[in-house]
Amino acid sequence: MIDLDTTDRLILRALTEDATQSASAIGRRLGLSQPAAWRRIRKLQDSGVIKAQRLDLDHEKLGFGVTVFLGVKLATKGRVSLEDFERAVSAIPEVQTVEHILGLYDYRLRVVARDISDFERVLRRRIMTLPGVGNVEANVLLSEERRPGPIG
Known part of the structure; x- marks a missing residue:
């Protein structure tokens, strides 16, 4: 288990809402610089907390009702x-x-x-x-x- 601080948790919540957000957008939202946000996101990826980014497809719109x-x-x-x-x-x-x-x-x-x-x-x-x-x-x-x- 990795120790997460409040900022790490806020980054994870933001990415859970929309994983396509850039590090600069997350930084602006949380009051961090783009490099600081990027380093934290990278640390979360390297530690395995963030495993992957996936598309959430609407199966019904694709014909699978x-x-x-x-x-x-x-x-x-x-x-x-x-x-x-x-x-x-x-x-x-x-x-x-x-x-x-x-x-x-x-x-x-x-x-x-x-x-x-x-x-x-x-x-x-x-x-x-x-x-x-x-x-x-x-x-x-x-x-x-x-x-x-x-x-x-």
């Missing part, structure tokens, strides 16, 4: 390696996230599809044919509110 969370229980853990399943499921473009979890299911997948019939096609032809897939439970996303989470 349905998001489904799948709980996947592997039928034969001994016969199929977790790495084989993860590699195979990660190759499916509609699968947005693959999370190895503890609980009733072994994996939680976030899957996007154009509509319910498109999701059914992805489920039947791609996901259910993967090595080792046993039980699957689907939960359709109705709405979503994203929160940045705690910082420090």
Whole structure:
């Protein structure tokens, strides 16, 4: 764990709101010079606190109106390696996230599809044919509110 001061936390909050902000914009917002803001951002990146910058796409505007969370229980853990399943499921473009979890299911997948019939096609032809897939439970996303989470 890295020690973060108040300014580091404010920088992280600002970047969580909009990761495309320049160091000079963040510096102006927080009363820092551009070089000081840049050095702090760089320190946060080098220490691994900031792992990556990603685009947040609007799947609905791109034609993917349905998001489904799948709980996947592997039928034969001994016969199929977790790495084989993860590699195979990660190759499916509609699968947005693959999370190895503890609980009733072994994996939680976030899957996007154009509509319910498109999701059914992805489920039947791609996901259910993967090595080792046993039980699957689907939960359709109705709405979503994203929160940045705690910082420090």
